[in-house]
């Protein structure tokens with residue numbers, strides 16, 4: 001009977017491929033499954049009565065309140081063209097050096113990621129602004145598209161990040177459950193703030209490796225990223241500084257207050273969003289039309305995220321009612337090789353699911369099932385969270401269904417072949433996997449900063 | 456006498472009906488103290504009924520979020536719940552009085568009021584419209600006033616103090632000039648560390664030690680004026696209970712009563728040990744509020760409760776019963792328990 | 801004749817949810833400003849208001865519960881875009897028609913049905929917050945579940961109509977791109 005739960009999961013994956021909105025597919029398929037199973041006496045329908053209580057729990061989740069606030073902040077930065085200014089002035093400054101344009105794209109991507117980090121917005125902005133410039137200056141198409149896609153996904157891993165907020169919420173519940181189930185009343189709790197701190201070094205490592213890759217490519221094949229011949233472009237330092245200042249300020253307000261523990265992520269998100277609004281007004285970039293675009297985009301993204309959460313909560317009720325959790329526990333406990341095998345399997349499964357599912361679905365559907373088991377095997381929650389986050393970030397880049405690739409395809413010139421984009425991201429996927437491996441071998445990369453910030 | 460006839464005779468008896476219940480709680484599964492209560496209850500019932508009534512316990516969030524226990528039992532999604540009545544203040548203001556009353560009775564006295572002073576009857580009356588039968592389901596004993604990063608020397612020190620504190624105690628704290636802050640459990644710790652919170656109350660040494668508060672706050676204040684005891688509750692869906700045969704109903708009732716006492720015993724034993732650990736190993740500084748601070752808080756408590764009684768007739772009714780029992784027991788305990796506490800020093 | 805009537809229904813529902821969405825969108829600005837104030841009041845003036853904190857949460861909940869229909873109308877709910885975007889206009893219409901009838905409608909009807917006791921119980925006692933100084937409006941907050949089921953269900957009716965019209969060749973699909981995080 002327990003295998004019904006796995007059958008349901010498989011059916012949902014198939015149904016999802018049809019392409020109807022994920023939230024409703026998750027909820028609808030689960031509901032149909034529960035109904036059919038109940039007809040055969042294989043499902044206790046009283047599980048379903050917990051649904052309204054669960055929705056109400058979602059309505060009152062204070063941690064997740066950070067989601068619309070961060071989205072709002074990102075939307076303001078995008079619509080107020082703060083990113084655009086930064087990109088243009090950095091490009092002017094660095095295009096004189098071989099590989100300089102690619103490196104400035106990476107650095108701008110990092111700065112945007114550290115101020116908020118909506119992947120779609122970053123990739124689209126850079127795809128519209130930098131891609132034509134890079135191609136005009138003779139950059140290799142694959143290299144250019146690869147750099148843009150990869151740096152665009154940095155927003156996922158470099159805090160503040162919505163992915164980390166969602167993961168933090170799921171993991172803190174899982175961690176508490178795991179510790180108590182073990183009878184180990186270890187005082188540690190894991191919060192969104194811990195994950196933010198844990199993601200800083202791996203995020204920076206990614207940036208460093210991206211840049212290292214660009215430098216090596218430029219050195220080996222200078223024709224792939226030539227220096228600009230035009231001397232006419234005079235760089236005004238004043239313009240650069242004024243372009244750099246807003247994101248740097250927001251970054252220090254948001255990240256600073258979270259990492260020092262002075263504000264909860266939700267509070268910091270609110271202050272950051274307000275700050276972005278003030279900056280946009282000061283720069284006279286915020287028209288009523290732009291504001292409405294910001295608000296409507298925030299509304300749509302929030303609805304999208306929370307509807308998936310509601311759909312996933314119905315899924316998990318039915319999954320539990322069908323005995324799925326017990327089944328997964330059994331499978332993992334019988335694995336030879338213990339925690340290492342279990343971790344590798346989970347990471348591979350997440351990586352593979354990443355080809356078809358979004359990070360939100362994976363976070364809400366898969367992580368709550370597997371995380372408590374892994375944590376009970378003694379894994380560090382911050383380390384596990386960062387491993388999952390880097391893994392999910394990679395799924396944005398993996399062809400054919402990586403979202404970053406879709407966004408870039410959407411704005412890139414038709415003359416650029418999709419295959420060139422795929423080829424371009426391959427080295428970056430490799431870098432992601434190297435960082436995953438580094439994290440596996442040196443967990444301190446993720447745990448050192450939170451351990452020292454919050455001893 | 457061969458066995459054949461006996462076998463036939465037992466075969467004639469219809470197989471006894473078995474029941475499977477769900478019990479949802481407001482605590483994480485296996486949470487020290489609080490979470491152990493429902494686990495023990497389920498085991499007692501299963502053993503005593505020889506498996507005829509089996510109860511599956513769900514931690515907070517496994518089936519429903521911790522604060523949704525009441526709704527879930529009321530609508531019958533789960534047959535039972537384990538929680539604390541002060542969480543239902545928004546549904547029935549009088550509920551708080553069955554959990555904890557600032558400067559009210561201690562555990563021994565509260566149990567006496569509930570079971571021999573008319574308390575449980577009022578409690579049943581209160582939950583009747585929701586289709587729920589309440590039973591006392593454990594007690595933490597006297598709690599601690601909380602973890603503070605600022606010393607409290609006068610009542611003015613409470614002014615502007617940001618503290619996580621709920622229940623009637625939260626209202627009192629607010630009137631004393633404090634700022635009650637609402638915050639998810641997972642964020643209390645880091646907020647105390649960073650100064651986003653100045654103080655937080657939790658339970659007592661046993662639970663607080665496990666939560667690691669000593670890493671985030673300097674002073675540990677006793678005694679818990681806001682919760683001189685805290686009664687936990689079993690919530691039972693009325694229809695489900697009435698559908699049980701009489702013997703199973705009795706088993707449920709007795710098991711609840713056993714857990715009610717058992718939890719108090721466990722807290723009493725473990726609190727003492729945990730406080731030793733906190734003081735000796737973690738160098739926690741234990742403090743008490745000065746007399747005038749306590750006197751002021753007591754005055755404010757009476758005012759808050761009087762206001763609550765004015766606004767809600769059921770509060771007035773419960774408070775009257777509570778108070779009249781309290782007056783008598785206080786007089787009696789002054790010359791018995793209290794006198795003995797002083798004598799034995 | 802039928803198509804004309806159908807088009808009218810579609811446009812009526814669309815206008816309703818469009819207006820609602822544009823109104824609700826202002827709440828996103830409100831939660832930003834209110835959260836900022838909560839922080840300033842607490843850190844700057846040692847003033848804390850649980851009512852204010854709860855207002856932010858209520859507004860936040862209203863955004864995604866009442867904004868879901870608007871989001872559906874604007875194709876904002878993420879899809880697994882493996883085959884969908886390669887399909888013809890008619891294929892997409894079939895998928896949307898199938899999904900609305902067999903996934904959206906059952907879920908919304910079930911949601912309203914299973915929540916009815918839950919919400920009615922809250923209304924019957926005009927449930928208040930359990931926090932000191934919290935809002936006495938818990939029953940309104942819970943009613944958002946009905947509001948979601950109703951507005952999203954209504955938008956579902958419009959989607960059915962629209963997709964039938966598309967299949968009849970009487971309407972062009974408008975391909976608004978999905979918003980992304």
Ligand code: NA
Nearest residue numbers: 113116117160
């Ligand atoms: Na970010």
Ligand code: NA
Nearest residue numbers: 598657658682
């Ligand atoms: Na307490």
